[in-house]
Every structure is written in structure tokens, then in C-alpha cells.
Amino acid sequence: MNLTEYFTDYTLRTITLGTAVLGAICGMLGSFAVLRKQSLLGDAISHAALPGIAVAFLITGAKDSNILLLGALVSGLLGVFWIKGIVTKTHLKTDTALGLILSLFFGLGMLLLTYIQKQPNANQAGLDTYLFGQAATLVESDVILMSIVTGISLLILLLFWKEFKLLLFDKNYAITLGFNTKLIDGLISFFIVLAIVIGLQTVGVVLMSAMLLAPAAAARQWTNKLSTMVFIAAIFGAISGIVGTGISASQNNLSTGPVIVLVAAVFVAISFIFSPDRGILFKQLRLIRNRRDLELKKTLHFMYNIVKKHDDISRPHAILILNNFQGFTRSSLSQMEEKDWITVKGQSWSMTQQGFDIAAHLYDANMISHDTSH
Amino acid sequence: MTPAIEIQLIAVLTAAACAIPGVFLVLRKMALISDAISHSILPGIVIGFFITHDLASPWLILFAAFSGIITVILVEMVQKTGLVKEDTAIGLVFPVLFSIGVILIAQNANDVHLDIDAVLLGDLAFAPFDRWILNGTDMGPRGLYLISTILLITILLLFLFYKELKVSTFDVGLSSALGFSPVVLHYGLMSVSSVTTVAAFDAVGAILVVALMIAPAAAAYLLTSDLKKMIVLSILFGCGSAIGGYWLARVLDASISGSITTVLGTLFLLVYLFAPAKGLIAVSIRQNRQQIEVSLLTFLLHLNNHDSLEERRVGHLQEHINWGKVRSRSVLNLALKNNMITIDEKVVSLTRKGKEFTEKALDYIISNRNEKIEDIKDDFFLFRG
Numbered sequence: 108m109n110l111t112e113y114f115t116d117y118t119l120r121t122i123t124l125g126t127a128v129l130g131a132i133c134g135m136l137g138s139f140a141v142l143r144k145q146s147l148l149g150d151a152i153s154h155a156a157l158p159g160i161a162v163a164f165l166i167t168g169a170k171d172s173n174i175l176l177l178g179a180l181v182s183g184l185l186g187v188f189w190i191k192g193i194v195t196k197t198h199l200k201t202d203t204a205l206g207l208i209l210s211l212f213f214g215l216g217m218l219l220l221t222y223i224q225k226q227p228n229a230n231q232a233g234l235d236t237y238l239f240g241q242a243a244t245l246v247e248s249d250v251i252l253m254s255i256v257t258g259i260s261l262l263i264l265l266l267f268w269k270e271f272k273l274l275l276f277d278k279n280y281a282i283t284l285g286f287n288t289k290l291i292d293g294l295i296s297f298f299i300v301l302a303i304v305i306g307l308q309t310v311g312v313v314l315m316s317a318m319l320l321a322p323a324a325a326a327r328q329w330t331n332k333l334s335t336m337v338f339i340a341a342i343f344g345a346i347s348g349i350v351g352t353g354i355s356a357s358q359n360n361l362s363t364g365p366v367i368v369l370v371a372a373v374f375v376a377i378s379f380i381f382s383p384d385r386g387i388l389f390k391q392l393r394l395i396r397n398r399r400d401l402e403l404k405k406t407l408h409f410m411y412n413i414v415k416k417h418d419d420i421s422r423p424h425a426i427l428i429l430n431n432f433q434g435f436t437r438s439s440l441s442q443m444e445e446k447d448w449i450t451v452k453g454q455s456w457s458m459t460q461q462g463f464d465i466a467a468h469l470y471d472a473n474m475i476s477h478d479t480s481h
Numbered sequence: 482m483t484p485a486i487e488i489q490l491i492a493v494l495t496a497a498a499c500a501i502p503g504v505f506l507v508l509r510k511m512a513l514i515s516d517a518i519s520h521s522i523l524p525g526i527v528i529g530f531f532i533t534h535d536l537a538s539p540w541l542i543l544f545a546a547f548s549g550i551i552t553v554i555l556v557e558m559v560q561k562t563g564l565v566k567e568d569t570a571i572g573l574v575f576p577v578l579f580s581i582g583v584i585l586i587a588q589n590a591n592d593v594h595l596d597i598d599a600v601l602l603g604d605l606a607f608a609p610f611d612r613w614i615l616n617g618t619d620m621g622p623r624g625l626y627l628i629s630t631i632l633l634i635t636i637l638l639l640f641l642f643y644k645e646l647k648v649s650t651f652d653v654g655l656s657s658a659l660g661f662s663p664v665v666l667h668y669g670l671m672s673v674s675s676v677t678t679v680a681a682f683d684a685v686g687a688i689l690v691v692a693l694m695i696a697p698a699a700a701a702y703l704l705t706s707d708l709k710k711m712i713v714l715s716i717l718f719g720c721g722s723a724i725g726g727y728w729l730a731r732v733l734d735a736s737i738s739g740s741i742t743t744v745l746g747t748l749f750l751l752v753y754l755f756a757p758a759k760g761l762i763a764v765s766i767r768q769n770r771q772q773i774e775v776s777l778l779t780f781l782l783h784l785n786n787h788d789s790l791e792e793r794r795v796g797h798l799q800e801h802i803n804w805g806k807v808r809s810r811s812v813l814n815l816a817l818k819n820n821m822i823t824i825d826e827k828v829v830s831l832t833r834k835g836k837e838f839t840e841k842a843l844d845y846i847i848s849n850r851n852e853k854i855e856d857i858k859d860d861f862f863l864f865r866g
Contacts, residue, residue: 146569147513154688193753196764199507202568203699206512207749210692214742217688221736239583313520317576324565324573360587365580372577379564387562 118243119356125245125253126348126367129306132257134322134344135264136302138337139295141323142275147202148187148296150316151209153303155186157216157312160237161223172249175237176304183300186212213312240311242352242363253305260298264337267291272333310364321371322347328382347371403439404469407448410458411466420463423455482621484609489727491608491624492741495681496693496719498632501639502674503694504712507702508650513568514553514671515694517575518678519687521552523582526679531589542627542679549675550668552578605727605737608684624684631680635673639712642669647708689738693719696745700752703759722748776812778842781821784831785839795827 140148156179163178164170186208193204236244264271270291273281281288299319306315326340351367380388409429414420426440440456443449448462458466482490506512525548529541552574559570613620620626639646649656649666657663674694681690701714726741733740754761787793795813813829816822821835831839 141565141569144566144568146566146572150516150572192761196761197703197753197759199699199702200510200512202510202512203507203695203702206516206691206695207699209516210688211696211742211746211749213688214692214739215746216739218730218733218735218739218743221739222733225734313579314576316572317580320569320572321576324569328564362583362587365583365587368576368580369584372573372580375573379559379562385564387564 122242122245123352125250126352127345128253130344130348131341132302133318134340136299137319137323138340146320147205149319151205152183153312153315154209155212156183158182161219179304187296237307240309240364242309314364314368317368321375325374325378328378328385343374407466408470414458421457423457425455487609487622492723493720494628494632496723497716498677499693500697500715500719501635503698504715507698512695516691517571518549519690521575521578522549527582527585545679546676553671627680685738692742696749700749703752703756780812781839793829
């Protein structure tokens with residue numbers, strides 16, 4: 108497949124658009140999940156949505172994706188409320204509650220799905236695409252639905268921006284200001300559930316949580332500002348969707364959902380390593396630089412102790428006397444020379460006034476008081 | 482043995498084997514690790530299959546268990562960067578490993594009899610078909626041997642390291658002071674969980690493994706605080722649900738794993754609602770009672786502060802203390818029953834006992850010292866009397 112085909116192929120364009128919108132909304136709402144330390148809520152909800160799909164099918168007998176998603180939404184919300192109930196009313200912890208709801212709801216969903224499959228004449232084929240997702244089943248109306256949901260959640264997000272932000276970072280303050288925190292909390296949970304539910308068809312139950320988490324975790328590394336983070340996460344999500352779809356379309360037997368997840372994971376890996384402030388690489392570099400700086404200062408301290416005993420601070424000393432001190436190397440000496448702490452002539456060094464002052468300031472409290480007195 | 486009995490036996494043994502590590506996972510707040518492991522052993526199984534070309538090879542279990550351990554290590558590595566919290570680390574690692582597994586299967590789908598659905602969902606109904614034939618004699622289903630071996634090892638390890646596990650679960654500091662390495666115990670527990678997950682996964686699928694590990698332990702934790710009782714209860718819950726689930730599946734003609742999970746879910750729901758001390762209903766009743774006790778105290782303090790007849794009229798109290806009618810009635814009745822107030826011509830006054838109580842309470846509120854409230858508890862009991 109060549110590039111022009113890619114842009115003219117109707118199905119592919121629909122799918123790409125769908126995964127891009129999905130990635131964007133997941134990134135946007137996932138930021139809140141990650142910051143609220145509810146990363147695995149998405150995993151639990153996506154599993155908890157399964158019985159809803161099955162029940163909706165059992166009741167209506169039709170395979171209308173909107174009705175199925177409505178069922179998923181209801182059972183996803185039920186799952187969230189039960190998780191909250193378990194955490195607040197019992198001494199079971201969040202992880203247990205999440206794992207419980209995840210596995211129990213999913214098991215019930217499986218029971219219902221297999222029950223449906225055994226029913227005679229049921230129009231049930233394709234229900235299990237919700238398990239692993241099948242981006243290929245996306246049609247234009249699905250993409251329109253996704254875009255509408257994205258639009259609405261964006262609007263709500265902007266309307267309640269201040270409240271969301273306050274709840275995220277200082278819940279108690281939000282309560283004292285008289286905000287209805289339960290309502291705001293419910294609103295966030297509702298939209299997270301909504302995002303998960305509309306993603307089920309594309310990436311499936313098992314991988315949905317990664318769609319929610321990965322773009323947000325990657326975006327977190329680049330900024331400390333909520334609005335920027337939400338924006339970057341949406342972009343990362345959309346790009347993961349587009350690139351993932353592109354890669355999986357270019358080869359046979361490459362399911363879209365897992366590829367999108369892997370692309371998003373690449374974003375995470377790059378962000379973890381290369382982000383300027385928090386990234387592992389620059390953090391390590393800063394660590395090395397600080398350590399070197401410390402070594403230099405240690406050498407300076409040693410020199411200062413020698414120089415202090417003499418009247419003339421710039422009197423040359425042989426480099427050899429530094430030998431019994433570990434911190435010194437040729438390059439560290441030249442670095443010190445660059446900093447104008449010392450001057451090196453042949454086989455001897457002498458301290459400059461600047462080097463002396465710095466050392467005195469760093470290591471000798473008496474010297475400073477002596478300096479300020481005159 | 483008939484297939485029905487064989488299936489039930491495998492289900493019961495799997496439930497027991499999962500329940501034991503499950504208890505420790507729940508107590509150590511690591512329940513979701515079981516979810517992560519159950520998904521991320523997929524690439525291990527796939528790679529193991531590519532190497533051995535035999536789905537029944539014991540090497541597959543080793544590969545899978547190994548990738549379970551790798552999951553745990555990866556999660557810890559991501560967490561140690563300090564860039565994300567632990568739950569995010571779990572949520573990032575396992576979908577990636579799972580995706581790799583799915584892609585590996587899909588890429589080689591044509592010549593591999595490895596179906597993702599089957600791996601993830603499992604099917605106990607097929608377990609009796611995979612038999613162990615020794616020198617031409619049928620020794621029974623292979624899954625049965627596998628899971629009994631793992632159950633035996635788990636029980637053995639539990640007896641050997643019970644004390645260490647107990648101490649390190651409840652007091653990490655003490656356990657390292659006593660010389661048990663928390664790291665060794667952690668990885669030991671993770672290895673057992675990982676191996677159990679793999680074995681159980683073969684029979685019942687990834688999701689049911691999570692349910693079998695967490696649900697019985699969670700239900701048991703709501704019923705007891707004693708570790709030994711919790712382990713026994715978990716095993717009982719697991720085994721009971723396994724048998725109940727099997728028969729439910731027979732009736733509905735549906736997935737056995739799904740119905741075992743559903744029975745577990747119903748069981749947990751019942752315990753969640755009706756557990757005598759920690760159930761939802763018991764907790765609500767207790768909270769309600771405490772609220773009335775606090776209201777009573779406020780009410781008595783109010784009476785103590787106001788002498789005028791006007792302030793103490795029954796009808797006025799409601800608007801003065803700003804309570805709903807129902808609540809003020811129940812508080813009034815409680816106070817009357819405990820002889821703390823008398824009502825004369827609709828005017829409320831404190832009795833001596835009431836005055837004494839209020840003063841002690843005031844004393845506690847002012848000093849905020851714990852021993853004062855112990856005095857109050859000893860001298861006056863409200864609902865208990």
C-alpha cells in the first residue's frame with residue numbers, strides 16, 4: 108500500500124480518524140485519572156463494561172452498537188460505584204476493590220456471552236470483538252459518535268476547569284470553598300467511563316487501560332502545568348492512534364489495538380528518558396555534573412588549606428603535592444583554571460584571589476566574618 | 482473418574498491453590514499484581530511455544546512463570562524512576578507485554594494452534610481431553626497433576642514460611658529486624674503467585690485466576706482478622722464457588738470459568754452486605770448509631786448552656802439545634818431512656834446523671850485527653866444499656 112492509497116481509502120480514513128479521536132479523548136481524560144492516582148480504574152471499568160454489553164444484547168436482541176455501548180456505560184458506572192463503596196465502607200484497599208470488580212464483572216460478562224452464544228438463532232456474531240477490539244469494524248457513524256462525545260467532554264472540561272483542577276490538587280480546600288466535590292468527582296468518573304466505553308470497540312477491554320494511561324504518563328514528564336499536560340496527552344494519544352493504525356494497515360495480521368498500545372508505549376519510553384526536567388537521561392547527566400563540581404570544590408578546599416598558611420596566596424605550589432589527594436586530575440586542574448580559581452605554570456599551580464575568595468566563602472566561616480568586618 | 486468429577490476436581494484444586502497466595506496479595510495491597518501477571522505471561526507462553534512447538538510442554542509453564550517475574554521486576558523498575566506512581570507503573574507494563582503477546586500470535590496465526598480467546602478466557606470443559614498417557618495407560622487429565630503439584634508446593638511453602646510471611650506482611654520493619662529478607666519473601670511470594678497463575682491460567686483463563694485469587698481473600702478479610710482463619714475461609718470460599726459455578730454452568734450451558742466467577746461475585750456481594758462486623762449494613766447501622774450518640778451529646782451540652790424555660794421547650798429544641806424532626810425525637814427518647822433528662826410540661830431539664838455526663842464530656846472536649854473518654858465509656862453507656 109502506498110501513501111496516496113492511504114489517504115484515499117475510505118475505510119482506512121475512517122479508522123484512522125476514529126483511532127485519532129479516541130486517542131485524543133483518552134489522553135485528555137486519562138490525565139485526570141493518572142493525577143488522581145486512579146490509573147488502574149480504567150482497567151477495572153473496561154472489564155466491568157462487558158456484562159453491560161451482554162445484558163443490553165439480551166434485552167434488545169439487536170446488535171446496535173449505540174445500545175450496546177449504553178449497556179456498557181451503565182455497567183461501567185455500576186462498577187465504579189461499587190469500587191467506591193468497597194473502599195469507603197470496608198477496610199479493603201483500592202487495589203483489592205479494583206481487582207475484585209474487574210474480575211467479577213468480567214466473569215459475569217463471559218458467562219452471559221457464552222450463554223448468548225448457545226442461544227439458537229441469536230444474531231450474536233461479533234459481540235466478542237469487544238474483548239480484543241477490532242478497529243476495522245469502525246464505521247462513519249461510530250466516528251461521529253466519538254467526536255460528539257469528545258466535544259461534549261471538552262466543553263465540560265473547559266466549563267468546570269477550575270473545579271476539576273482544585274479537586275485534583277487540593278480536595279480539602281475545594282470542600283472548604285463550598286464546592287460540591289461529590290458532583291465534580293462523579294463528573295470526572297463519568298467522563299472517564301464514557302471514554303473507556305467508546306474505546307472498547309476499537310482497542311478492546313484488555314488494552315483500554317493503556318490507552319488511558321500511556322499518553323497521560325508520557326505528557327506528565329514534559330510539563331508541570333495541568334492545561335499543558337492535558338493538551339500534550341491529547342496530542343500523544345491522537346498520534347498513537349494515527350501511527351498505530353498506519354503500521355497495522357501496512358502489514359497483514361497486525362491487530363490495530365495492540366499496535367496503538369505499543370506506539371503509545373514508545374512515547375512513554377521516550378518521555379521517560381529524554382524529557383528535559385524529569386527524564387532519566389538529563390537527571391543522570393545533572394547528577395554527574397554535580398558530582399564533578401563537588402570533586403572540583405573538594406580539590407579547591409584542599410588547595411585552600413595549603414594556601415591559607417601562607418601570606419601570599421598566589422605563591423606557586425608543586426602539582427606533586429596534590430598527589431596524595433584523590434580528587435585531582437589533569438582535566439580537573441584545567442577546569443579549575445578555566446574557572447579562574449587557579450593558574451597553572453609548568454609543574455606548579457598557584458591560587459588566584461577569586462579562587463581564594465570562593466574557597467573562603469565555602470569552607471571558612473571565620474574568614475567571611477573577618478572579611479565583612481573591614 | 483467421569484469428566485464431570487475431573488473438571489470439578491481441577492476447579493477445586495485450582496481455587497485452593499489460588500486462594501493461598503491471594504490472601505497475602507490482598508493483605509500486602511498487591512492484589513493488582515495478579516491481574517498484571519495473568520496478562521503479561523502471554524508473551525512467555527507464546528515464545529515458549531515457538532521454541533518447543535508443543536502446547537503441552539512443561540517448558541511453557543517455566544517460560545510463562547519467568548515472564549511473570551519479569552513483569553514484577555519491570556513494574557518495580559518503572560516505579561523506581563520516580564516518574565510515575567506504582568499503579569501507573571503496573572498499568573503501563575502489562576498492556577505492553579500483553580500487546581507483544583497478541584501481535585506475536587497474530588503474526589504467526591496460520592501455523593499456530595494458539596487462540597488468544599482460549600488463553601485469556603480458558604475453558605475448563607476441555608481439561609479432561611488433555612490426558613496423561615504413561616506407557617499406554619491413561620493416568621487421568623494432565624491439568625489435574627499439574628495443579629495438584631503446585632497446590633502441594635504452595636501448602637508446603639506456606640507451612641515452612643508461615644511465620645516469616647505473617648511478620649513481613651504486617652510489619653516490614655520488624656521482619657527485617659528479625660533477619661527475614663523482605664526482598665526474598667517478596668520475590669518468593671511473587672514466584673508462587675506467578676507459577677500458580679500460569680497453571681491456573683491453563684485451565685481457567687487469565688481473568689478467572691484474578692477472581693480466584695482476590696475474591697475469596699477479600700470476602701474472608703471482611704469476616705475475620707485472624708490470618709489462619711482468613712486462609713482457611715478463603716480456601717473454603719474458593720472451593721465452594723468452584724463446585725457451585727460448575728453446576729451453574731451446567732444449568733445455563735455457559736462458560737465454566739465465567740460462572741465460577743459469577744458465583745464468587747455473588748458470594749462476595751453477600752459478605753459485603755451482611756458481614757456481621759464489617760459488612761455494609763453493619764457499618765451503616767454503626768455509623769448511624771454513632772451519629773445519634775454525637776447528637777445526644779450536642780443536645781445535652783445545649784441544655785447545659787441554656788437555663789431559660791423558653792430555650793428548653795421541646796417544641797423549640799428542634800429549631801434551636803437545627804435538627805430534623807425524626808432525629809430530634811430519637812435523640813430525646815434516647816436521653817429519656819438513659820435517665821439523662823426529664824420532661825415536665827414539655828420543658829426539658831437535665832437530671833443529675835445528665836449533668837454529670839455533660840460535665841465529664843465537657844472535660845474531655847476541653848482537655849482532649851483519651852483517658853477522660855475512657856471514663857465516660859465506663860460510667861455511661863447509651864445504646865449498650
